[in-house]
Every structure is written in structure tokens, then in C-alpha cells.
Amino acid sequence: MTDPTSIVAIASSLIAAIAITAAAGLKGWQGWLEIKRMELSSGRADATMPQAGNRIELADLKERVRKLEAIAAGIDL
Template sequence: MSLTAILASGLFGLLALALAAGFTLKGWHGWLELKKLELASGSPRQDEPTASPAGGRIELADLKERVRKLEAIAAGIDL
């Protein structure tokens, strides 16, 4: 393989990498802008479930149970 071919393939690879990085960066900035708009609007997203009061109590009870188990493990008590 000649030096010109090696140099050309290296430059092509570098150009491809730079283009991929540029497109990825543009997509990242777009995603960040979308998240900023979602936060500024203050409305919940469509895929987020709305929490009911009963669901909050169940979640709190679950967390208390987890804390109780962790405290028992820390104290060396087998459950």
C-alpha cells in the first residue's frame, strides 16, 4: 500500500469520525433543549404515571420496610 493511500484512508477516517461527533453533539444539544422546554412548561410528561394518594402510602410503607430490613442487617439480626 502506498503512502498516499494510507494517508487518504486516515484522513477519510478522521473526517468520518468528526462528522459522527458533530451529528452526535447536535443531537445532544437538541435533546437538552427539549428537556429544558419540558421543565419550563411545568406539565408532567405523558409517560410518567400520575401518583395517587394510596400509591404514595404504599411506596412509603415499602420504603419503611426496606429501612427496617437494612437496619436488621446492620445489627446482625437474621430475618
């Protein structure tokens, strides 16, 4: 296993595997960035700001979670 041919073959295989992994990761990153660009251009990214109805629903959910946590902790409300 110490002959130079096998060492070069293993090294080149490792470099090829790293290059393929990096290329796949870069392609995925570029796809994610493209999705974010499309969200920004369509105005969909502004949907993260809750509207009045959504805020009320969120407050109700938080209250339910608080009550469930109190029940789980054994605290009487």
C-alpha cells in the same frame, strides 16, 4: 500499503468518520437539552416531587419489595 496516497486516504476517512460521529452526537445532545428546556418551561420537571397519594403507593411498593426480598432470602416474616 506504505505509499503516501493510501495513508492520506485512510487518515482522511478516519477524520471524516470522527467528524460525522461528533456531529451526530452533538445533534443528539442538543435535542436532549431542548427536551429538558421544554420540561422546565412547562413545569413538568416539578412532577418529580411525589404527592401524598404517590408517596403512599411508593411506600406500599417498597413494603412489597421488602417482603419479596425476605422470601427470596428465606427469612420468615
